[in-house]
Amino acid sequence: MLNTEGFRAPVLEATNISKSFGTVPVLFSLSMDLRPGEVHALIGENGAGKSTFMKVLAGFHQPTKGRIKLDGQEIALPPNGEAEALGVVLIHQELNLAEQMTVEENVFLGRELSRFGVLDRAKMRETVQGYLDQVGLTISPTDRVSDLSIAEKQMVEIVKAISRNARVLVMDEPTAVLTEAETEMFFEQVRRLKDSGVSIMFVSHKLAEVEAISDRVTVLRDGHWITTAATTDLNTETMAQLMVGRELSDLFPPMNEVDVDARIMLGVENLNTASCKDISFDLKRGEILGFSGLVGSGRSALFEAIVGLDPILSGQIIYEGRAFKPTSVAKARDSGIVYLTKDRKDKGLLLNQQMQPNLTLLSLAKFAGALGVDWKAEAEALARATRRFDIRAKTEDSLVGNLSGGNQQKLLLAKVMEAEPKVLIVDEPTRGIDVGTKQQIYHFLAALALEGVSIIVISSEMPEIIGMSHRVIVMREGEIAGELSGNDINEQEIMRYAAGLKSRSMA
Amino acid sequence: MSNVNTQQAAPKPPFRLDIKAVGPLVALILLCILGYVLNPAFASEGNLTNILTRSAFIGIIAVGATFVITAGGIDLSVGSMAAVISGVMIITMNSAIETFGSGLTTVILGCGCSVILGLGAGFINGLLTTKGKIEAFIVTLGTMGIFRSLVTYFADGGTLALDFDIRGVYRPVYYGDFLGLPIPIWVFACVALIGWFLLNRTTFGRYCTAIGSNEGVAKYSAVNVDRIKTMTYVIQGLCVSLATIIYVPRLGSASASTGVLWELEAIAAVIIGGTVLKGGYGRIGGTVIGALILTTIGNILNLTDLVSNYLNGTMQGLIIIIAVWLQRGPWQKQASGQT
Numbered sequence: 001m002l003n004t005e006g007f008r009a010p011v012l013e014a015t016n017i018s019k020s021f022g023t024v025p026v027l028f029s030l031s032m033d034l035r036p037g038e039v040h041a042l043i044g045e046n047g048a049g050k051s052t053f054m055k056v057l058a059g060f061h062q063p064t065k066g067r068i069k070l071d072g073q074e075i076a077l078p079p080n081g082e083a084e085a086l087g088v089v090l091i092h093q094e095l096n097l098a099e100q101m102t103v104e105e106n107v108f109l110g111r112e113l114s115r116f117g118v119l120d121r122a123k124m125r126e127t128v129q130g131y132l133d134q135v136g137l138t139i140s141p142t143d144r145v146s147d148l149s150i151a152e153k154q155m156v157e158i159v160k161a162i163s164r165n166a167r168v169l170v171m172d173e174p175t176a177v178l179t180e181a182e183t184e185m186f187f188e189q190v191r192r193l194k195d196s197g198v199s200i201m202f203v204s205h206k207l208a209e210v211e212a213i214s215d216r217v218t219v220l221r222d223g224h225w226i227t228t229a230a231t232t233d234l235n236t237e238t239m240a241q242l243m244v245g246r247e248l249s250d251l252f253p254p255m256n257e258v259d260v261d262a263r264i265m266l267g268v269e270n271l272n273t274a275s276c277k278d279i280s281f282d283l284k285r286g287e288i289l290g291f292s293g294l295v296g297s298g299r300s301a302l303f304e305a306i307v308g309l310d311p312i313l314s315g316q317i318i319y320e321g322r323a324f325k326p327t328s329v330a331k332a333r334d335s336g337i338v339y340l341t342k343d344r345k346d347k348g349l350l351l352n353q354q355m356q357p358n359l360t361l362l363s364l365a366k367f368a369g370a371l372g373v374d375w376k377a378e379a380e381a382l383a384r385a386t387r388r389f390d391i392r393a394k395t396e397d398s399l400v401g402n403l404s405g406g407n408q409q410k411l412l413l414a415k416v417m418e419a420e421p422k423v424l425i426v427d428e429p430t431r432g433i434d435v436g437t438k439q440q441i442y443h444f445l446a447a448l449a450l451e452g453v454s455i456i457v458i459s460s461e462m463p464e465i466i467g468m469s470h471r472v473i474v475m476r477e478g479e480i481a482g483e484l485s486g487n488d489i490n491e492q493e494i495m496r497y498a499a500g501l502k503s504r505s506m507a
Numbered sequence: 508m509s510n511v512n513t514q515q516a517a518p519k520p521p522f523r524l525d526i527k528a529v530g531p532l533v534a535l536i537l538l539c540i541l542g543y544v545l546n547p548a549f550a551s552e553g554n555l556t557n558i559l560t561r562s563a564f565i566g567i568i569a570v571g572a573t574f575v576i577t578a579g580g581i582d583l584s585v586g587s588m589a590a591v592i593s594g595v596m597i598i599t600m601n602s603a604i605e606t607f608g609s610g611l612t613t614v615i616l617g618c619g620c621s622v623i624l625g626l627g628a629g630f631i632n633g634l635l636t637t638k639g640k641i642e643a644f645i646v647t648l649g650t651m652g653i654f655r656s657l658v659t660y661f662a663d664g665g666t667l668a669l670d671f672d673i674r675g676v677y678r679p680v681y682y683g684d685f686l687g688l689p690i691p692i693w694v695f696a697c698v699a700l701i702g703w704f705l706l707n708r709t710t711f712g713r714y715c716t717a718i719g720s721n722e723g724v725a726k727y728s729a730v731n732v733d734r735i736k737t738m739t740y741v742i743q744g745l746c747v748s749l750a751t752i753i754y755v756p757r758l759g760s761a762s763a764s765t766g767v768l769w770e771l772e773a774i775a776a777v778i779i780g781g782t783v784l785k786g787g788y789g790r791i792g793g794t795v796i797g798a799l800i801l802t803t804i805g806n807i808l809n810l811t812d813l814v815s816n817y818l819n820g821t822m823q824g825l826i827i828i829i830a831v832w833l834q835r836g837p838w839q840k841q842a843s844g845q846t
Contacts, residue, residue: 351720351721352788362729368709
């Protein structure tokens, strides 16, 4: 075993790395080292700088300050993945495979073997088969990538990396999209790679997995290095504490109880859609109702159906005391129900447009008069929104794609608020944004609830659900697994329902 | 990074020059100067009116194409559509003589027929693209072939000629003047103004841009994507029918070769004008200038011996490539600023 303290010189060593984007500092003097045959986990909250740091280590970003040593030699890693030639490979979360090509074609993409100008398919197939055997993957080199499971695709990426003689593998949330069984299979490969001397650094939010697979852990918080420790010296509890580093109560506003007499704004009865089964719940005026559950438990699909994006098969929705049939997003909006998507870049904002058309797109009818869209009113709305939501952009006509994630999210929130909702459904409202902005969003939502708006928070971040919600509904496989309120709202209870250890019928 | 809030105190510059927007206009002016230097007759009133009149057909169609392209679609069928509409118009008017005589009623009937056909053809293109979920390129490639073969069939492989008496009544629509300017120029101007208003000042125009930028975002923002997209094809159809109405009296005939390659000229005018081919950014003013640039090139080649007139297509092709190449520069710079 090589995971005991400092026997061998590190393969990759970063010292005092700082990184700024423009004038915004993101990383502050981080140091870490990666030893041969080590699995090193990088953990931290969203916005802690993990992805940026990883990209620096793989050459995708150049550090503003600091030194990187590879095999003891100081080096400036070449950009755009050219560091692969040096044996440093970054595997992105969005996998980089040509879906319509075969495994073998993907592995050799860009450096195909040929004889007399003709592809030497037999040789390539043989080589790839060798690698597949090495990692214990039971797929064929001639399988089409689009036919593989996500876990298998990820393994193909790893095979690709090995075939390029990777000595350092940097992986961004490799298990985020994997099922439990797939994760286990993945870990098996990681152990094999490790035994063959490959160093692996990975980011994960799943602390139990970090505990299970890593040798050492480095914790980042708000761009600062907090600690690097042997995994055996930590447990999930201490890791979480190191990551957050402050009382959660700082982050969330004080919770105001819902008026017991508050009327029910939204009632859903026995609702069935393509991916949700027999859903019933109530939402009171001024209430914040959390929806928790694992990724793919049907939370987003449920609310997309409620705002008219997905057909409803049976069941009914009572809104403000009357039956409500969501036939279109426009109808839901006009009635006062709006949905903030979790997919900011593909469904939320027009990245190649300016802020103004983005802000008013959902509620454009409001700005249209007899003489067309009132640009002045729109400009005023933008000025109001930038003040109210503290949206920071270089100039008013910056393209939205150039804003930071946090500012994009605030703009998206401003956009749905332009529709003046009475029921606001926010899906992963703080995904991929920094802690400061998170706090602003939490306080904004709480203030909104106090004004009488009913809010549904769908989130995979447990502290967010616990810190914000009056009541929590946990979904599992398209059904409501359980409902929690008051002191019962805690991580263990939610996890039990989400993982299927406990269900409503048992409770 | 500075904050928008802090900038509010500073007065906004009253007028900003956008290089991308002014580029095509500068190109047109340079082209005109070149034309005048090569042959002073270029700047004669007659020649300039001629350029504008000839630009009208492609220009009107291109205004419609601006909507389709801005919303992320494409319509390849417009040339064939113009041909089949001309053919049916002529057949309708010729056969209406018996009932209504060869007067204004017949001409109005023919024009009405054109508008209905244009709207209908556009609607079919739109419906197949949205409800049928077939790529616009495929749909309009198909209807392009269908329309073209229909006009050949109607003309029995030859030429459909408009009755001589009706030609006399209909003639002023192309050759006539109003306040000193030929009618086609007025129609072009009106179409362009209405188009500009629709694209820049109405929710419809904004929705077109949003759909072209990102259909998913539009859908989640309560935009009725299918309806708006279908509308763009209907507008395109209407523009084709208007162009046909002023085109028919020019020659008084229609054949299989009517409107050949108009679709490509229209798309070229749109692209030269700065509209982005993959959608999300459209400029009606640019399209008008694009159409004028295309006609001006042909005109200059006619007036001078510098380059053979047969190389008209080469010149137009070069202009298209250069125009897009010039537009790419600033776009790419902005895109690479993304993190």
